[in-house]
Amino acid sequence: MDAVCSDLLAEVRTFRQRYPDVRYVDLISLDIPGHFYGKRYPIDMLEKVAAGSALKLPQNCVLLGTQGGLFKIGDYCFNDGDPDAPRRLVPGTLKLVGWEKQALGQMLITSSGTEQPIVFEPREVLAQVLERLGRKGIFPVVAFELEFYLFDRQLQDGLPQFPRDPLTGDADDQPNMHIERLSRFSAVLDDMVETARAQGIDATVITAELGPGQFEINFGHLDDGLRAADWAALFCRSTRGVALKHDYRASFMAKPYLHHPGSGMHVHVSLYDEAGNNLLATDGQRTLRHAVAGCLEVLPHCMPIFAPNHNAMRRLSGTVNVATRASWGFEDRDACLRVPESDDRNLRIEHRLSGADANPYLVLAAILVGLEQGLQDGREPIASLNEDRESGIDFPLEMLEAVQSMQSHAPLREGLGAEFVDVYCENKRQDHLAFMQEISAREYRWFL
Missing domain, CATH: 3.10.20.70 (Glutamine synthetase, N-terminal domain)
Incomplete structure (x- = not known):
């Protein structure tokens, strides 16, 4: 043995x-x-x-x-x-x-x-990217953040309802970030965190977000990208289960309410060499700028990964702190790529574009391919939002256009594997077409 x-x-x-x-x-x-x-x-x-x-x-x-x-x-x-x-x-x-x-x-x-x-298995795709980076002496440190909504367990005409405040019995319909909401929903939130920790997940900070019944959970930083993505995937599974136990529904749907903020998956990434030096901080942060440039170049071709369904595309509609173009900035939550304030040791890029229901293995793999491309090409990025509020690169907001852009992008085919890209794009194309094979009540209202 x-x-x-x-x-x-x-x-x-x-x-x-x-x-x-x-x-x-x-x-x-x-x-x-x-x-x-x-x-x-x-x-x-x-x-x-x-x-x-x-x-x-x-x-x-x-x-x-x-x-x-x-x-x-x-x-x-x-x-x-x-x-x-x-x-x-x-x-x-x-x-x-x-x-x-x-x-x-x-x-x-x-x-x-x-x-x-299986070359198109999401975990294997990420494993191959990490292995390639390791051969180049590049070692990522990663932390995920996930936003999610709590709903009442009972749907109304198939639609979600605001969760009931356990203290008042009223619907939690006031969008805010008040700390009291953490106290009022503490029973279910505490159970979610403790259940996650029992699975070995380093769940840390909890925030009451802007939407009614919306919360965010942060995870600890890891020097094992596969394990970091495992944590994100497993947390989604356990959180749904714990919510049902407490008579709620939990959802990582990217845009459950049209007029309230969507839920995102934010990914913090640093890159280190074998000696433990932060590559992004070298040469007066020139490497950081190269990495940003690569991410921005690849980003428009990764939209089927970052926004993997029709609803996730809805989230990218100009609501608060959600970018509508590929952009970057220091301490700027309107940017796709935010560079949080930190010392050189902890300098990192926060990728903020993905919906919370995206596949964490593929999101991280795509981000790393962009960083890798940037370090390889050594180009300067477009102006940051700190310099120009109009700076940005357009990306597709319609699934079939996004799939075509992804499938034809040579660096992405090389970075993620051509077979995976073809399989993934056809899966998304067929999913989108299947979604469209239903006449909605709105169509009857408009056109009958």
Whole structure:
């Protein structure tokens, strides 16, 4: 038995000793739209997998559309026989599920690191980008921030309702950032944070955001980009579960209310060399400017990743602190790329464009490709918003145009992998067309 299997087996056995009532473990992985798929394994079978037994799932699970359907993408799905592909357990991710009624565990799985990695699996795409940067002596440190809304558990005519204030029973319909809202919703918020920490997630600062029932959670900085993205993905899963336990709904939908702020995924990234020096701070921050230039150049071609659905595009409509063009600035929340005030050791770029429902693995991979491109090209960026409030580069705000721009962009195809780009773009194209195959009530009001 090799060292990896030995460590995994010890992890499973320790878990079983600590939680003897757990009979099943959900083995889960994120698909292209950002949903978890997987299998529920008896824990004794999990021990066999940890010891080296094969773990396989259909390859095409990764290609599922937003509603779970399969699209014909090249020869995948309908002309390939729907083959199985090997997966492996991700060490350190076996944790107790704290929001289900029954005792249950969960553990991440991935094709990354197997003999046949799935080149369009989101976690594998990020793994390849990080590995390439490592060979170049570039080591990112990453922290995610996620905004989300709480809703009343009951929908009204299919539409979300403001959550009820636990103290007054009234709808929380006052947009504000008052600290009292954290106190009034403390029971569910505290449970969300404690549940996240039980999964090994370093959940830190909680903020009451501008929207009614809207909050933001920050995570600690990590020098492991895969683990940072794992945290973001797992937090979304646990937060939805905890909210239901408290009779709410939690959603990371990018724009749930047309007239209230959307929810974003903000990603802080620093780059260090092997000696631990912050590359962005070198040469009088010239490297920072090069990195910004690369991110801005790639950004318009990454919109299907940063805004992966019709609703996420709605968020980019000029509301507060959401950029409508690719821009940058120091301490400027209207910019896509904000450079927070910090010392040279902690100098970083905050990427603020993505919707909260974007796939965290792919968002981080796309950001890193932009940074990599900027360091390679060594160009100066456009004027910052601090210098010119009109500065910016247009990006597509319609999905089919965005998909075409992404699919034809050579640096992105090279940076993320041509096969992944083709598969992802066709998935988004088909998802968009499927979304449009329904006549809304508004169409009848306007045109009947």
